[in-house]
Amino acid sequence: MKDYKEASLPLDIEHLADVSGGDWEFECELLDEYFTTASTGLQSLSKAVEEANSDEAHRLAHSLKGSSRSIGAWPMGDVCEQFDIAARAGDLSEAGPMLEAIRARFEELERFVRAKWNNKAA
Amino acid sequence: MEQQGRLRVLIAEDSSVSAKVLAKAVSDLGHVPTITHSGEDAWQELQAFDYPVVLTDWVMPGMEGPELCSRIRALEGRGYTYVIMLTAKGDREDRIAAMTAGADDFLCKPLDRAELSARLAVAQRIISMQQRLEDANRSLQDQQEELKLALDRVERSSKVAEMSQKRFSQLFEGLPVPTFTLDANLKLYEMNKRALATFDCAHHDAFERSVADVLGSDLINTDAETALRGLFRNEPFSDREWFDGERTFIASGLPLLGPDGGIVGGIVTLVDVTAARKAEQEVERQLVEINEAHAQLETANQELKELNERLNALATEDGLTGIANHRAFQERLNTLVGEGKRGRAFCLALLDVDNFKSFNDSFGHQAGDEVLKAVAACLKSSLRETDFVARYGGEEFCVLLLDVSCERAGELCDVLRAGIEALPNPHRQVTASFGVAEFGGSISDGEALIRASDEALYQAKAEGRNRVVLASRRSGQSAA
Numbered sequence: 398m399k400d401y402k403e404a405s406l407p408l409d410i411e412h413l414a415d416v417s418g419g420d421w422e423f424e425c426e427l428l429d430e431y432f433t434t435a436s437t438g439l440q441s442l443s444k445a446v447e448e449a450n451s452d453e454a455h456r457l458a459h460s461l462k463g464s465s466r467s468i469g470a471w472p473m474g475d476v477c478e479q480f481d482i483a484a485r486a487g488d489l490s491e492a493g494p495m496l497e498a499i500r501a502r503f504e505e506l507e508r509f510v511r512a513k514w515n516n517k518a519a
Numbered sequence: 520m521e522q523q524g525r526l527r528v529l530i531a532e533d534s535s536v537s538a539k540v541l542a543k544a545v546s547d548l549g550h551v552p553t554i555t556h557s558g559e560d561a562w563q564e565l566q567a568f569d570y571p572v573v574l575t576d577w578v579m580p581g582m583e584g585p586e587l588c589s590r591i592r593a594l595e596g597r598g599y600t601y602v603i604m605l606t607a608k609g610d611r612e613d614r615i616a617a618m619t620a621g622a623d624d625f626l627c628k629p630l631d632r633a634e635l636s637a638r639l640a641v642a643q644r645i646i647s648m649q650q651r652l653e654d655a656n657r658s659l660q661d662q663q664e665e666l667k668l669a670l671d672r673v674e675r676s677s678k679v680a681e682m683s684q685k686r687f688s689q690l691f692e693g694l695p696v697p698t699f700t701l702d703a704n705l706k707l708y709e710m711n712k713r714a715l716a717t718f719d720c721a722h723h724d725a726f727e728r729s730v731a732d733v734l735g736s737d738l739i740n741t742d743a744e745t746a747l748r749g750l751f752r753n754e755p756f757s758d759r760e761w762f763d764g765e766r767t768f769i770a771s772g773l774p775l776l777g778p779d780g781g782i783v784g785g786i787v788t789l790v791d792v793t794a795a796r797k798a799e800q801e802v803e804r805q806l807v808e809i810n811e812a813h814a815q816l817e818t819a820n821q822e823l824k825e826l827n828e829r830l831n832a833l834a835t836e837d838g839l840t841g842i843a844n845h846r847a848f849q850e851r852l853n854t855l856v857g858e859g860k861r862g863r864a865f866c867l868a869l870l871d872v873d874n875f876k877s878f879n880d881s882f883g884h885q886a887g888d889e890v891l892k893a894v895a896a897c898l899k900s901s902l903r904e905t906d907f908v909a910r911y912g913g914e915e916f917c918v919l920l921l922d923v924s925c926e927r928a929g930e931l932c933d934v935l936r937a938g939i940e941a942l943p944n945p946h947r948q949v950t951a952s953f954g955v956a957e958f959g960g961s962i963s964d965g966e967a968l969i970r971a972s973d974e975a976l977y978q979a980k981a982e983g984r985n986r987v988v989l990a991s992r993r994s995g996q997s998a999a
Contacts, residue, residue, distance in 0.1 A: 463536075466607070466628060468536060
């Protein structure tokens with residue numbers, strides 16, 4: 398098991414390659430799927446926080462955490478987990494800053510992937 | 520159910536990314552993934568199709584992993600479903616809860632392909648074992664069914680066999696004649712009670728010993744052995760007479776057939792006819808005796824007949840003179856009277872030896888008897904075959920003269936009278952007087968005829984003796 402807490406890169410490329418079975422096209426497909434669902438998920442999460450719906454926030458954060466870790470986006474996964482734990486406990490007091498942190502990790506990941514995949518594609 | 524090594528894997532994962540990752544890994548491992556995004560969807564899919572492996576996420580909106588797992592376990596009437604729970608949770612309590620709900624294995628998130636491969640290999644092993652177990656179970660059930668049927672058949676057959684054996688035993692033991700069974704080597708197999716008693720031996724003595732040893736080589740001689748061997752060529756025999764030096768048996772034998780129709784043995788009955796043979800001999804001996812007795816009886820009968828004839832003669836003959844006696848005369852007279860009534864002519868002459876009393880007195884009775892004998896002989900010899908002479912009593916004689924008239928009878932009597940007169944006699948001359956009467960007219964029965972003759976005789980005596988007087992005329996012819 399990878400110790401993803403040590404990871405510093407937004408995306409563990411080795412993990413992604415591993416879960417894709419070295420299938421580059423699948424990696425692309427998977428990343429597309431990730432970004433599509435994660436964007437939607439993030440919007441929904443913001444809305445849940447606005448509505449102070451901790452249950453919904455917990456569910457969304459949990460799902461986002463799972464998807465992120467599935468592709469090897471450990472930093473993104475970690476911040477989602479922190480949110481998840483708090484939301485599960487019904488604590489949305491730190492939701493604003495946490496959501497900001499999630500967005501920051503997500504944008505970071507997006508940039509990283511675009512750079513990498515544009516390179517790769519090139 | 521599956522192609523060799525390919526498992527149909529149902530994935531229940533709310534995160535589409537995670538689901539994709541799982542599906543890709545499952546597919547790359549050579550299996551066939553189907554993705555559902557919630558517990559409810561997975562449950563619907565499972566109800567419609569049979570999946571040997573379910574990979575389910577733990578936390579999902581709506582129905583969560585453990586609940587899905589419980590529902591799968593409650594499903595019946597299908598192959599085993601191997602459930603792998605996906606979890607990031609390392610908690611011991613959670614794992615126990617999942618196990619209790621019926622999960623077979625766990626897979627940690629994020630996905631490690633090697634781990635998935637290993638888990639699916641285990642799943643495959645378990646499923647194929649389960650499959651084999653079910654097949655084996657079915658085959659075992661089939662075999663048990665077959666075994667049960669076979670057992671039933673065996674039980675029925677053995678019951679039938681037992682009954683047959685019992686019936687044979689009862690018949691065999693119950694036979695009222697000595698009976699034994701034997702094999703092709705002429706070894707005894709069984710002897711019934713009668714046979715054991717007859718040949719004075721016990722079961723264990725007889726079993727598998729040669730027939731000749733047990734029953735004796737006198738009885739089971741070469742001929743008997745040939746007959747016994749014939750049974751095993753399907754040649755029954757009957758009514759053979761076997762003799763052991765003391766007893767005579769009537770032997771009959773039949774081949775015993777096995778279930779396949781082959782000859783498995785022979786059964787032989789021996790009927791002791793010694794007593795019957797003895798009785799036959801006795802009967803023969805008695806028949807000889809009866810024949811002898813019969814012959815003796817014949818002889819005795821012959822003798823008796825002769826004696827009877829003699830007695831009869833004695834009854835009708837005069838003892839002294841040997842001519843007919845008075846009784847015979849009466850019988851003859853009666854017969855003639857019957858004939859005379861139908862028209863036959865006959866005459867009766869009575870004659871009396873003259874002065875016989877004085878002859879007796881002078882010369883003794885013996886001399887008198889001689890005279891009577893001589894007169895009788897003279898009368899007999901002088902008369903015709905058809906005439907009848909008898910001693911009437913004392914010195915009186917009577918003569919029945921047939922088919923003659925009174926005159927002719929008188930002539931014949933005169934010849935007789937002359938004959939008597941001419942008899943040689945050492946003492947003195949003997950003469951006789953005759954009275955003759957003819958049957959017919961007023962003389963219509965024997966009594967009347969005798970009376971008429973007697974009267975004529977009386978007249979002859981009165982007229983001087985030695986003469987013949989005819990009753991009808993009352994006139995006598997004196998001696999010449």
